[in-house]
Amino acid sequence: MSRWNSGVIHHDLIASISKSDLMERDCPYCHTKSPFYFCSKDYNRRITQETFDHYRCPQCKLIFISPIPEKLAHYYPEKYHSVPKSVEHLDTISKNEDYKIEIVQRFSEKGRLLEIGPSYGGFIYLAKKAGYEVNAIEMDSRCCQFLNEVVGVNTINSDDAIEVMRRHKEQYDVIVLWHVIEHLSNTWLTLDAVYASLKPGGIIVLASPNPDSLQFKIMGRYWPHLDAPRHVMIVPMKLLAEKLELLGMRAELITTKDEGSNYLNIFGWKHYFRRRISHGHIRKLVSKVGRLIAFMLSPIEKIEGNGSAYTMVFRK
Numbered sequence: 001m002s003r004w005n006s007g008v009i010h011h012d013l014i015a016s017i018s019k020s021d022l023m024e025r026d027c028p029y030c031h032t033k034s035p036f037y038f039c040s041k042d043y044n045r046r047i048t049q050e051t052f053d054h055y056r057c058p059q060c061k062l063i064f065i066s067p068i069p070e071k072l073a074h075y076y077p078e079k080y081h082s083v084p085k086s087v088e089h090l091d092t093i094s095k096n097e098d099y100k101i102e103i104v105q106r107f108s109e110k111g112r113l114l115e116i117g118p119s120y121g122g123f124i125y126l127a128k129k130a131g132y133e134v135n136a137i138e139m140d141s142r143c144c145q146f147l148n149e150v151v152g153v154n155t156i157n158s159d160d161a162i163e164v165m166r167r168h169k170e171q172y173d174v175i176v177l178w179h180v181i182e183h184l185s186n187t188w189l190t191l192d193a194v195y196a197s198l199k200p201g202g203i204i205v206l207a208s209p210n211p212d213s214l215q216f217k218i219m220g221r222y223w224p225h226l227d228a229p230r231h232v233m234i235v236p237m238k239l240l241a242e243k244l245e246l247l248g249m250r251a252e253l254i255t256t257k258d259e260g261s262n263y264l265n266i267f268g269w270k271h272y273f274r275r276r277i278s279h280g281h282i283r284k285l286v287s288k289v290g291r292l293i294a295f296m297l298s299p300i301e302k303i304e305g306n307g308s309a310y311t312m313v314f315r316k
């Protein structure tokens, strides 16, 4: 039956039209009409009081912000990257990232390695030390200066990795994107360009927040790893694996149980409570409560699929 009757609007029926009927966006991956999911804010950094509309594709389950803010760089504060003071300082803090180099070495022992979005370079420094021939593309100019001048890693300052890869036409054995794809509005094209820049047999290594995680089910729009508006999309593991397989790659590793994911489980609980409190000493207390909950739930979060983030390795 039509919602309209002889041109007269029935207000009770109009009221029954839900927000999701009125608000739909085309999925940026599969183009299916996707209903409004929820509204979120910059709960993590409080740079803005703006709200950001998220949509979830009923087909591929991609979660995406629409519209993506025009000036995304505005939401990255100057101190987003804590650039170390020296190589010695970098050497100390990069120890947390040892697990990343161990993952890469399991699948590619040596060769040419490109990192997209290295920040100040904890991982790429370790890759260089491990004997890989390294290059990087980074949008933050302070990080680029540190990597080029202090660490000695050839780093191109650009927010357009696709253009750089196409222009340079370099071929790599390994391309890594640690927690990068969720920041991109052109994720699929970036993956196409990564594929084109890999040698046959080369690997792509990436990590990203897991929308099927236990935490997201509990915290929803308050989940710290949603990180609106800097994370413009949250990509399900299944969808990403499908995209990489369509490119002709095969899975070598898909996990939510690696050390990085385990760390982000604790981070998620700690910050879920902490960021709601502004008083210093109470914040410390709620951080401890968060850690305690993380400890109690860790057996469940460590079940494959439940972790806050996933890591994938695919081979061309």
Ligand SMILES: [Zn+2]
Binding pocket: 027, 028, 029, 030, 031, 032, 057, 058, 059, 060, 061, 062
């Ligand atoms: Zn979709």
